[in-house]
Amino acid sequence: MKISPLIKILFFLVTLLFLIASCEKKKHVYSKNTENTAEIYQWVKKGERLSNTFQDDSAVFCFNKALSLCVPKKDYANQYVYILTQKGYIYNRIEDYYTSESIVSKALPYLKYTSRPRFSQMIYKLIADNYYGMYDYDNALIYHQKALETAISQFRKAQIKCDIAFIYLQQKKYSKAINLLEELAKKKTEDKTDSLNTEYQHAFVLYDLGLCYLRTDKPKEALENLTKSLNINLKANDESFLVGNYHSLYLYYKKYNNPKLKKFYAQKGYFSASKAKSYELNALAELIEAEEGKNLKKYINLYIKLTDSITISKRKAKNQFATKIYDSQKDKEENLQLKKEKAENELQLARQKNRSKILYIVIFVSLFALLFLIIHIRLKVKREKNEIILKSEIRISNKLQEELSKNVYQTFLLAKNNDLENADNKEKFISSLNDIYSKTRNISKENSKISTDEKYLSSLKEMISEYKTRDVNILLNGFDNVSWNTINKNKKIVLFRILQELFLNMKTHNTATLVSISVKSQDKNLDLVYIDNGNGIKSNSRFLKKGLQNIENRIKSVKGQIDIHSLDNSFKVFIKLPM
Known part of the structure; x- marks a missing residue:
């Protein structure tokens, strides 16, 4: 059967219209120019300006406004992914890598709808940077590799390769890092949009390569590359x-x-x-x-x-940042909260009648159990108290015998074998008595009651000040910033005794002239760093045998952690106590 030319033309036109309709449909899904585009653009530009001047809280507010207009997200895929990237950059910059990661991961399902491949490279690189900030080098390498696969320009690829090499450097995989960097160092990779970026990137490559050579004991090559990198940046004059x-x-x-x-x-x-x-x-x-x-x-x-x-400025900035972001969402959350509270109140009234009956039974059983528990605990505490008193008496007795018996005996011989009317002998006798008194007083203070109320900080500083002399300077940092009233009194006592033991070691066994103690509370922990410039711990010292064991036992009793570094010219102790 012969097909007429008219039918062929009609068939061609129908096919063409079908293809056009298909294209229009595809365009509708991936890059629709919807009515919110102009407003989104305005909020994004405002957010970028604020972010560039480090007004991060206001910038996040603007980006959130823009994100709220991206509905449905597929129609605004380019804008949605780009805005999430900008928000992620802000949190990455303030080192909140977990928040940045959670924000940027929302963009991953929409990368296939974007019309610009560079968005994928930006997202993958930012995720890699977040993993690097969290010391997860393996995942950082995975996403840097994804970014490298999606990068188009040679300059972007060179930047990513440099980042990969730097992670190899952190992992001590020096040969892998050197292979990448030597190839990049042979010729500058040009940034066609900004010639200054070309110089900066080359300086980065030489810097990383120099560090690799330094770690692999190639001093000549290391110095050559590090110096070249310095000279490039000196010309740019960027501190x-x-x-x-x-x-x-x-x-x-x-x-x-x-x-x-x-x-x-x-x-x-x-x-x-x-x-x-x-x-x-x-x-x-x-x-x-x-x-x-x-x-x-x-x-x-x-x-x-x-x-x-x-520390103070970071705390203030973080508080302001969180407060302003919270305020930007407050109105919407309050409306939802009111509805939620109304439903909860109605449910609460329905349950209240049944709870009243059960409550009386629970109170009776609880009071009986509490009475039994109080009696049991009192008996147990009494037994433990007697055991602690006995152990304390034995320890004090041993310490008196170890530290005073020799002095008392020598003083007795001095009085027996010498004429105390003689001025020199009398002076020696009085000096010996003073030594005995001083040691007795120290032992008494070491075992005296420690105030754990609001006077605790002043008592602690007073104890520390007793070890400060003309030859020993003591620097305290952060003590006044800690909320001591919130710390358990047993942990206060442990901290007091630990410092007492450390200072006793410093005074007795090493030659320190400068002691620095830093205290700060973070993440529900109390961190203490003790550093002195003494001669460390000798292998045969009493502190190594008994003092250090006492400290470790005290730390374990409150489930804390301790890390000690002893060198010939310094002694460092890192302590973490749960608050």
């Missing part, structure tokens, strides 16, 4: 990049034992960090480590002051 360069050269001269240049680059690093308002605390810590002269005390005091300042 935020120079901080890293000076830090790497500080590490280089520290490893290869050049105190003069180590100190020089530590000073340069702190100067750049101060100007850039970035990594100041780390740079100052390196300067303290490198400094050996008269400025050491000044830098230590500055470090303590800066630590307090950063």
Whole structure:
């Protein structure tokens, strides 16, 4: 049968219209230009401006407004994914990696609907950065690899490869990192939109490569690459990049034992960090480590002051950030809460009648059980108290015998064998008696009752001050910022005795001239760091045999943790007590 040309034309037109309709349908799903687009654009631009000036709370408010307009999300896939990326960047920047991760993960189902491949690369890279911030290097590598697969420009690929190499560096997989970086270092990868980015990226590559060579004991190659990276960033005159360069050269001269240049680059690093308002605390810590002269005390005091300042400012910023975000959602949540409370009240009234009957029975049984428990606990406490008193008496008796018996005997011989009318002999006798009195007084204080009420902090500081002399300087940090009234009294006593034991060791067994104690409460824990510049713990010292065991036993009794580092020129103790 022969098909006429008219039928062919009609068939062609029907097919063409079907294809056009299919395309229009696809366009409707993936890139529909809906009525909210202009308003979304305005909120996003406002949020970007606020984010660029670090007004993060207001920026998040704007991005949330824009997200609320992306309904349905498929029709606004580009906008929805981009806004989640910007929100994720903010939380990543303030080091809230878990929140950033939860925000950005919402974009993953909509990547297939976006019309710009770069969005996928941005999302995967941000997820990788969050995992890196959480020290989950394996997952960070997985998502960096996904970002590399979706990246289009050679410059973006070079950036991601550099990030992957840096993670290999953290994992001590130096050969993998060097293979990647040496290939990148051969030729600069050009950013066609900004020539300055080309230089910065090349400086990053040389910096990472230099660190790899430093870790693999190739001093010549390490210094060559680290110096090239520094020279590039010096031309750019950006202090935020120079901080890293000076830090790497500080590490280089520290490893290869050049105190003069180590100190020089530590000073340069702190100067750049101060100007850039970035990594100041780390740079100052390196300067303290490198400094050996008269400025050491000044830098230590500055470090303590800066630590307090950063802690307070972070706390204030976090509180303000959370408060303003909460306020932006308050009206909507209050309406929902009112409805919820109404339904709960009606249900509560229905249940109240049945509860009243059950309540009387429960109260009677509870009172009987409580009475039995009180009697049992009192008997148990009485037994334990008697055992503790006996152990304490034995311990005090042993300590008196160990520390005083020799002094008493020597004093007795001095009085027996010498003429006490003689001025020198009389002076020795009085001095010996003073030593006995001092040791007896110390033992008494070590076993005296400790005030755990509002006077606890003053008692603790008073005990510490007794160990401060003309030769021993003691620095306290954070004691006034801790809410001591919220801490269990047994844990206060444990902390008091631990510090007492540490100071007794410092006074008796090492030659410390500077002691620093930092205390802070975070995550329902009390963290204490004790550092002195003494000669550490000797293998045959009494503190190693008894004092340290006493400390560890006290820590275990309150389910705490302790970590001790003893070197020839320092003694460090890290303690964590649950609050």
